[in-house]
Amino acid sequence: MPIYNAPVKDIKFVLNDLLGLDKMTNMPGFEDATPDMVDAILEEGSKLMRDVIQPLNQVGDTEGCKWNDGEVTTPTGFKEAYQAYCEGGWGGIDVPEEFGGQGLPHLLGVSLAEMMSSANMAFGMYPGLTHGASAAILKHGTQEQKETYLPKMTSGEWTGTMNLTEPHCGTDLGLMRTKAEPQEDGSYKVSGTKIFISAGEHDMSDNIIHLVLAKIPGGPEGIKGVSLFIVPKFVLDENGNPGARNGVSCGSIEHKMGIHGNSTCVMNYDEATGYLLGDPHKGMRAMFTMMNAARLGVGIQGLSQAEVAYQNAVEYTKDRIQGRSITGVKAPEKAADPIIVHPDIRRNLLMCRAFSEGARALGLWAALQVDMVEKGQTQEERDAADEALGLLTPVIKAYFTDKGFELAAVAQQCFGGHGYIHEWGMEQFVRDARITQIYEGANGIQALDLVGRKIPSNLGRSLRRFFHPVDAFIQENMMNPEMKDYIMPLAKAFAKLQQATAMIGEKGMKNPDEAGAASTEYLHMFGLVALGYMWAQMAKIAKEKLANGAEDKEFFETKLITAQFFFERMIPDVSSLLVKMSAGSKTMMALDAEAF
Incomplete structure (x- = not known):
């Protein structure tokens, strides 16, 4: 049976002795990253990885995710482990307090990301992608978008994805065919197919917030005509809660060489309701975040x-x-x-x-x-x-x-x-x-x-x-x-x-x-x-x-x-x-x- 013990001593050596984190407490955002706080976070994080998440690594690899009529079931124990992760507030370590996070340095977030990936790389991809989607919304979203999505993504109640690749285009995203038709209410109808979408569908969160690259008709040709959209799995109701199912579905999941515990999805968008993130035709700028x-x-x-x-x-x-x-x-x-x-x-x-x-x-x-x-x-x-x-x-x-x-x-x-x-x-x-x-x-x-x-x-x-x-x-x-x-x-x-x-x-x-x-x-x-x-x-x-x-x-x-x-x-x-x-x-x- 494989083992994993987080290299806490070496992480602390790098943070404190090499980078001087313990001497940065006078810098904005570092005030609470005291040596005692950092030690406690690393030690408790290490226990979570060792006792809860690492034991599921081989389980996820052996069982894999299961697809049935558009729904994806994660391996045994993943939902419970994800709940423990969320209850501990681990998804908000380096997210601003304004949106429910702890506002601590990214240094700590990356340290914990290494631990989680060593413990169970496939599992760690679910919160990892959410963190990346949150970063894009934080930097490029309107205040209303930030207030709508970030608190739930920080708590882990909602997860996130990034949708770039299509069957005929990977690196050359200017060739994409996914379209976003503008609507009178300011929203868009997004249609197209994306492939290789990690964590695109699963059973661990109440909603999945997809960030989708698409082209608005009439825009510039090639990569200069690409825009980025927020497309939730469930459209939010007037109270900001998941409501009607959106026009997005998982067509299948890939059978692949590794990371079996993470769902790698074909995502079909059929006039799904989406909301522009950032400026029109500047989607790559936002997605690069x-x-x-x-x-x-x-x-x-x-x-x-x-x-x-x-x-x-x-x-x-x-x-x-x-x-x-x-x-x-x-x-x-x-x-x-x-x-x-x-x-x-x-x-x-x-x-x-x-x-x-x-x-x-x-x-x-x-x-x-x-x-x-x-x-x-x-x-x-x-x-x-x-x-x-x-x-x-x-x-x-x-x-x-x-x-x-x-x-x-x-x-x-x-x-x-x-x-x-x-x-x-x-x-x-x-x-x-x-x-x-x-x-x-x-x-x-x-x-x-x-x-x-x-x-x-x-x-x-x-x-x-x-x-x-x-x-x-x-x-x-x-x-x-x-x-x-x-x-x-x-x-x-x-x-x-x-x-x-x-x-x-x-x-x-x-x-x-x-x-x-x-x-x-x-x-x-x-x-x-x-x-x-x-x-x-x-x-x-x-x-x-x-x-x-x-x-x-x-x-x-x-x-x-x-x-x-x-x-x-x-x-x-x-x-x-x-x-x-x-x-x-x-x-x-x-x-x-x-x-x-």
Whole structure:
């Protein structure tokens, strides 16, 4: 039976020691995030995930959701677990108090999202999508729309979805056919079909608030003619309660590789009553609020599956005896040594650990930028955070999920044949992780977004929001002998990333295929350097803590060893990625399509 224990100690280390949350209580919105409050939230959240939500992970995978005549039934125990989640107020941690939330930092919301996704990724998608839909309404809705929908979505009584994809269009949303006909009362009649709609229909909430992209007839062609609409499952009555069933139905659910506990729906809209969210023909602007939040959330999902797979691999490799250590017997009282004595097993485990801890630091740093965009004390602070966040969003989404899938499989490898058997849970982590590389914009699209949009945006200013602090940290610590094992590898990797950036800029302007051919390797280079920047900072903190006689000596010593592994064994991959990038696009584009 799989296990999961939230890494509360490491989350608190990142929040307090790396990011300084405990010193931000004078910033708007952070007043209540005192150390005691944060500790209580993380500890109680950990118990909810361990005792209530994680035990349903395999149940959801085995049973899946059931569709019957347009209605979807969730797996055994999901409704009760969701009720416990709602009663605890967990859906409103970082929602403004005005709409029923607790108004705490997004840092805490993301920390809890990681826990939930590790415990039960399919379950976590229901409140996760609601949170994203709420964010779009909060930013782009009218005051009346906010007051109508947000309190119920915050409490969890109503859930939310995002409806983008159609059978003939995914990334190229300008091709969509869903229409929204304006009505005399200011509403719209929405008609069309959407596919791959996560949590589009289920039995856990009283209403489902769909955010639907559609075109208003007569608007501009392509993506410039797309608008966003609020389309509730049940149209609200005069008292704001669910009334008549709207013209929206679930045509079927997908039978898929993973996340079986979440309903992936075909949604049919037949003159469904909808309400414009934001400005006409500006739907992508509004939807990107939700999509960017979702992409960060999906990156955290990738991290979460690497983390939970790692935890289970550690337990197994400490218990499983097989063979003897190549340097001599380690457990003479047993018939064989635990397999954790073998170097290759430790390599696998340390790759998982070094990624998960570095990714957690970067993911929470990104969450801090979300808070700074909303609550920064000056416009300059808010703009800087927004630009840094925009730059790193495709990196976090794609790099975290590529590595999350890869490392879930690495952890599975530690089990040998048992890792392929359902009861151990490892093959589910691998299957669930796989979708994260695909949805919310396939990772190849994220790489193109990084090289084609984010690097040149604001005349390169967005890129400098990341490069400048990395360079400043390297320069500040270059002469510190205590830091040479971390700073020198980081400096070399950062120099290669700068070289790759210049190469993409130069070659891509002459031939866009050159940038496209290098995009995935470049994104992975960026991810490695970003994790290296986090690891170097964490190593410095750990050394300072140990020098000052930290009580938890073992924690900080382990942190340093893991950092050392990252810089010795993982960041050197930057060199091979640069070689691949340098090969260019000629061979890649040489064959005619018929030759494949």
